[in-house]
Amino acid sequence: MPQTPFHIMTKPIGPICNLDCKYCYYLEKEHLYPPRHSFRMTDETLENYIRQYLAAQPTQEIEFAWQGGEPTLMGLDFFKRMVELQQKYCPPGKRVTTSLQTNGTLLNDEWCEFFKKHDFLVGISIDGPPDLHDRYRVDKGGKPSFDQVMRGVKYLQAHEVRYNTLTVVHRYTGKRPLDVYRFLRDEVKTEFMQFIPIVERVGEGEGLLWLAPPPAIGEDASVEKGPPVQPWSVEPRDYGDFLSAVFDEWVRSDVGKVFVQLFEVHLGIWMGMGASLCVFGETCGSALAMEHNGDLYSCDHYVYPEYLLGNINETPLIDLVNLPAQKKFGDDKRDALPKYCRECDVRFACNGECPKHRFYTTPDGEPGLNYLCAGYKRYFKHIDPYMRAFTRLLRSGRPATEIMALVREHDAQRETQARWTSASRNDPCPCGSGKKYKTCCWSKRGQAAAHGS
């Protein structure tokens, strides 16, 4: 059987970071390794990984994704070596792309010249304007990081590096969608935005228990019976309203100019092309995570001992990716879906979202409902008519950007209708004549409306 494509998020410096973001689920991974462990990827692991990853991918274009912790702490020489190895092992006729996710605080001319030269796509983690960003994204001394991040953005802009943004929707950003969206669009000037909801359950102690691990598939981990969520977790309805409000602004003004990952993914689903993001797919399991020492885990959200598949320095990468345990991990996303989800009218778009968030109980008492369910129901129902309109446009060969004029025209009709409906006899006439309604159009429209026609 041909190999299916897979994706690995690689962490060359493990969880080590120069920031101390309060909501970061990844920092505590330090406790997975013994004290005084070196979290730096060795040359041997780097070469082993690049060689195996390139040989295993069936696609023409092969994407490497480097993440952290803060990957730039590895230093530029590591990435120069990485580029050399990618070129050395890239099979003839194939193309390699590289993306790197960073907090942006250590970027300078040297880094950005390098990114530009090798056409990196740089993801900047930024949560919105200063008060929202600095709420949780602070350095080791608890000081704000916003200014340093924006300095990094300026370097990227000066060197014309391709960049996008990754924004965590937390308890507070979740309440200010347009402040966040407009800031990213107008100040950071990003043309591609990723939003990810932060949802963490409270653990039972320090270290690895500080955050509760994701629920095992089928586990009855309902919030009513278990620990509550951390205070930075976005509230479910807020998340739905956040996405809906950003969508409303985007669909009226920015289609074709700004790309919002979730909207692109959902348009693909409405177009019948399936989910291009694991969380909305029926099954998952092809987005894995690799630690600095070659340890491969089922997923970035499941870096826990029970989801360790093995080490690529000991077992061939492709064998680990194809392990039955990994296939089961991915299939469980579908197989453990509660009846409430299976019968849900937006299941085709949601699929119960990520199993990491499935720790609520359905109204009929079944475990495994997604914490964000109430938000997703609102959001998917909200975008449905727009997505249908997009689909009609695209299927008839018209550009997606035409949706903006259609939506604005629809808005104008609704406004006009509302003006006529709410006007009383002594108000100025909604037709704009300057006369009173009762001496102008009232006899024609008001009485007709009063008689229900």
Ligand code: SF4
């Ligand atoms: S567990 Fe969640 S994030 Fe991980 S692969 Fe599955 S859907 Fe994606």
Ligand code: SF4
């Ligand atoms: S919206 Fe709620 S009920 Fe519907 S599939 Fe998603 S999580 Fe399940």
